Structure formats: structure tokens, C-alpha cells
Amino acid sequence: MTIKLGSSTWYNDCNGSNGACKDCDNAALHAAYPHLGTGCIYDSNCSLSMCAHSCGDRIHVLNQCSGGVGQYVTIHDCFPLQSDGCNPPVSCFDQNPPLVDLTEAAFLAIGGDLAQGRVPVQVVC
Amino acid sequence: MLRQVIPRRAFLKAALGLCAFIGVFKYLAVDRLFKVGAASDSVYPPEFLAGQVIELTPSGFVARIGQREQTVAYGAATRAWKKDWQRLLPVQIGDSFVAWGEPQEDGTYVPATIYFNIVNLYGNVSELSVGPDQATFAVNGRRKATFVADASALVDSGQGEAAFEPANPPFENGAFIQVVAVRTNNVLVATRILV
DSSP, X not given: OOEEEEEXXXXXXXXXXXXXXXXXXXXXXXXXXXXBTTSOBXXXXXXXXXXXXXXXXXXXXXXXXXXTOEEEEEEEEEOOOOOSOOOOOSSTTOOOOEEEEEEHHHHHHTTOOTTTOEXXXXXXX | OHHHHSOHHHHHHHHHHHHXXXXXXXXXXXXXXXXXXXXXXXXXXXXXXXXXXXXXXTTEXXXXXXXXXXXXXXXXXXXXXXXXXXXXXXXXXXXXXXXXEEEOTTSOEEEEEEEESEEEEEEEEEEEEOOSSEEEEEEESSSEEEEEEETTSEEEOSSOEEXXXXXXXXXXXXXXXXXXXXXXXXXXXXEEEEO
């Protein structure tokens, strides 16, 4: 079990039959993850340090603010971009490169505010 | 008193049974049901709702959710966002929304939080054009979109928030940023820029 600290963002491009796994859905507790065993790996430093997963695998994402709401989400897409390393956030308001991209439903389920755009999280993979 | 009512042997038996039950429950719940990494079915939280406004009503609106219609009624504690957090929103037919709330027994849905026409994109900046009142720029991420930002937008650098300065934006072409915006008349107006 590996614990990573970073940020999570949200996206709404899923239609139920797209994404790297061809089945991501905005209304489900789905996530885009940067290190899929199917060959999707982004960013050489951060993503490679995260556990390799496959489509449908479950990870736990914990909001480090908002009272620490956590949620199990399943991987259905590949996280597309990371600008640099995955340094852990030092406060609720720190904006480090995201580790994982959540669907709107998953982002709201962990107590995230869509208008803020990003939330510090702990990812257990 | 307890000793008089429950014989010692029966009490110990019950206590052992309780411990065994807790042990089995913990094993099942933590190690089996919630195992990280295990493949599992998708979960669709009933609190989530997203769609498009097709009719306004005195208490809210009717939405199209895929092929079905859904009545949405504001509650006393509903928080709504459309560029800003507002209590009385100028909601229009055609607005898209994302909400987290509670489905009611009568079939209506009461949002605790609802966002209208919200957009989020992160990626690299290009085509930056600055002016005294507003700046425009494109962001290339999952898709490419062009944004307009004026002094009402907030810039979050991780060190705090500040008002956006259109003539002196805190990023250049090629920078990696995230933009939260509201879609207004097919224009994406930035509300929050994370740099």
C-alpha cells in the first residue's frame, strides 16, 4: 500500500463510453489516473512513482481539507497532464500539480468545491 | 446487580461471541470489501445530478438529464454558483448545471450545492493577448479553449489570492495553468486562475 500526497482536480469530459478505458462516466465515482498498466504513463518523475494500476481498479482519495472526507473511486481514464513533480501540499490552500483527476461526481463526493478547481488529497493506491 | 441477573458463564460466552463478530466484521469490511486496487463496479452516487435547464418554475426548474426530465427545487440551504455564489440566481433556459444534493421521496431533487455553466480546464497557455480591461488566452489541455479574464477573476498562486491584472497577467505563453470559468453567451469568463 502506497500513500501519495498531492492535489486533485475535476473534469467532465466523460460520456460513459470514452476515456482511456472506454467507459468513464461523469456521474460515477470515477478517476483519471496517470499510471495505467495499459501503457498510459504521464510525466516521468511523478507518475512513475505512483503504483501501476489497470482500468477498473479502486483507489482511495482523501480530501485533506473539509474535515477529511474520503472516497473510494475506480480508475476509468488516464490523467493527461502534469507540469512537473508531485510535491505534497503544505496547506489546504496549496496548489501543487494534481495526482489524480476526478469526475465531477467523485470530486463533489469528497467535499471538493468545483469553483475552487483543486483540492489537496491523499491517494492510497 | 448484573451478576445476579446474568450468570458469569453466560456473560463470558456473550462477550466472546461479540468479539468474534467484531473480528469477522472487521475482516470482511476492511480487508475484503474495501481493498484498494481490487477491481470493482462503478458507483453512481444518488446525490449527484447534472443536466440542462429546460423550464423555469417558481421553486426552481425542470432539467433534462439524458433522456428523462427531473424537477429541481431549491431548498432553504441551497448554495448556488454562477460566476459568484448567489442566493437568487438569474438562471436561464439552456443553462447547464452540476449539483450535489438529496433526491426526495416525491421525486424532486433538492440541491445542497449547485453550479451553473461551470468550466474547468488545465494545460499550457497560448495566444495570450493583454489589454487594459481584459486579457484573452487559450489553454491546451484535454481540449483547447479560449478564455477571457478581467479584474473580477482571482489568481491563486498557492501563496494566496489576488485580483487578476489584465495588463500584467501572472503567466506567459507556454505556462501551465488551471482555469475555472463560467460560460456566458458562449464566452468563457475566467473566475479563478491557478498558476
